[in-house]
Amino acid sequence: MIPELGQFALILALLLAIAQCILPIVGAALQNRALMAVARPAVAGQAIFVVLAFAILTYAFLTQDFSVAYVAQNSNSLLPWYYRFSAVWGAHEGSLLLWLLILNIWTVAVAAFSRKLPQDFISRVLGVMGFISLGFLLFTLLTSNPFARALPVPLDGNDLNPVLQDPGLIMHPPMLYTGYVGFSVAFAFAIAALLGGELDTRWVRWARPWTNIAWAFLTLGIALGSWWAYYVLGWGGWWFWDPVENASFMPWLVGTALIHSQAVTEKRGSFRAWTLLLAIFAFSLSLLGTFLVRSGVLTSVHAFASDPKRGLFILIFLGSVVGGSLLIYAIRAPKVAGGKMFAAVSRETLVLINNLLFVVAAAMVLIGTLYPLIGDALDVGRISVGPPYFGFMFTLLMLPVAMLVPFGPFFRWGKADFSASLRALRPALILAAIASVAAAVIGNGMPIKGIAGIAAALWICGGTLLYAAQRWHQQPAGRRYTPEMLGMLLAHFGIGVFLAGVLVTEATSIEKDLRMTPNEAVTIGAMTFRFDGVVHTKGPNYSADEGTISILRDDKIVGTLKPQKRQYARGSQIQTQSAIDPGLTRDIYVALGESVGGDGAWAVRVYIKPFVRWIWLGALFMMFGGFVAATDRRFRTLPEPPLAEVTKPASPIIIVEANA
């Protein structure tokens, strides 16, 4: 009975979503206050029912209700309780419900923190978010009901995919979705501005903190996913350019462009049309990611079970949301000009370069991801492009970004002095040059990649710190580091840390695939690895072969690693569980391969990865930057409307004519 209540709650949420979508938007068009007033109660009501549905599904997992088909497919009586919790979003149906839950949380937050905004504007914002919610509720109810019953009721469940039985995977989807879905706020603000014809720059100021928070969550979500792949998949890589990874990376790239262009539009009034377009793109790419993951159109290691009906539904939804918003854009968009003039050498130009490079990078990733499909469409066969394409193109596009980042804060709005900025940055440049030479000399054959990593890190981190120091000297105490400024500095510093991690790891990692018999030892650098054999152990719902590798330094044991190969009770999949000795300057990473030969020998992989942690450390800096910047009080004070706006005619049609 309880699962049926869950389905019923979703139907009620759907009805409220319809109300939330239609009435406030119509009300805003007619300037009818009663209709607009429906928005907030509808948001609250919908959220209550979605939370209820989510709670009911969670309850079904915790109580092992295998009569619910989704529970039976993704849980098992042996599954530990904490994985039963995360199993709720372990497959397609439940993760959609998580999507809905997060969308509702964002909508409630927007409704709660927008009391100062004009009523017609916020009504349109909530209406647009209601439309998105409506689409996903319909999708859930029509094609992916998580509460469907299984008949006959199985005695036990199929178990959660072993790959997902990992602490990193408990948090990865919620963080990622919070980021994905968070871009719907910037999107809704942009559409509301287009609908209402309020194409001044006020909406951008209101949207900025939301965009920053969404971007920060997305950064965290992607970093968590990468970290998980690193230690679970057993080959020590951290990014694979897999279609699903790309699906999360594209909104991130466009989102990065968006937070920069929003800053320009808000402060200087330039790039208005561009900012609108980026807000539409960022969320569209989130939706596209959903399509790619759930339609089965592309093959991926972590695609959900495919179903053409689902693909068709999302495609239609994608078409109406993105096509509709681009159509509104085409009708209403302001001319790209506008705002204050800026010289060729100015902060605006730098942001423009940033925007172009990030958008082109996103387009490059999109083309690479869809390449197999393009091959089919042109009937030249299914061809995939792999890491070499992505790696080369991405490096090419990000190289100018890395070189220009430190100039960003030094350049003034409007017109900047290049030589003065370069003078200010000179210490960082000299430091990077000296360190590169030193690394080339001492590093004894360090590849160019590693040297580039060290140079890039010192240039970017050093340049960012130099600006922080300059502000310390030039600004009075209270105005040195506003949260907005501090957030930017943190995020830029993070880029340097990230680049050092990526390039140094890739250049200097030692990877040994060894065949080891018990008590055999191998020496890599100053460390000796001794294989102490493999024993059989048992976990709550799996059995495992567990190897023991002792790390010795000067004949003393300094560490022990126990990598496993797990065989879960249900399903034949074998899961590697690598063992890692983490460190800020290097990771020691050991994974167990297969048993080879009869003498107790095993294939063992030993990796030493210098600075690999800096990859995620850098991402954490960027994430903190996003959160810190969002707390700036300036965003919570309303700008005075421009004089022209006060006497604005009620009809927004004027704008269209003005631009025709």
Place this chain on the structure above:
Amino acid sequence: MGRLLPLFGFLALFALLGFGIWWNLDHETNEIPSPLIGRHAPEFTLPLLDNAQKSISEQSLRGQPYLLNVFASWCVACEEEHPVLTKYAPQLGVKLIGYNYKDQPDDAKRWLARFGNPYAITIADLPGSVAIDFGVYAAPESFLVDANGVIRYKRIGPFTAQIIEKELKPMIAKLSSGATP
């Protein structure tokens, strides 16, 4: 005009994605067409599992079609596939040849004794060197080879009753109807 550009760009993408859905209705996305299909099976001479003194070559198998099934005692999915194969082997109308891959002969013999032996002949490739020519990257894998020694069909992963009915049997029927070029 410039304002319509994003919309047109999206429409092109939309058409491509729609094509993707339509295309997937009758194509398997994860099927990687094996370059070996339509080509001669690689030359090999391998010892028999139960008598290492005797060996069999690819040449000697020509004349009638056969299904080569790659298995190993360490392979978990093979255990799943085995009862299906045992059940269908008599109905297939082609010789079923076991290809024991990177396995200790004693382990393999024990495994066959335990789960039953549907194979007419079993050959052993302990070092897995011939398997490289066949492009085997995991067990189980199966190759349908016609009377002329040409590979006509390949299955990666275990056979299920459904796949045997829907894919393998029609392929075998095509072989015997003489539809071979």
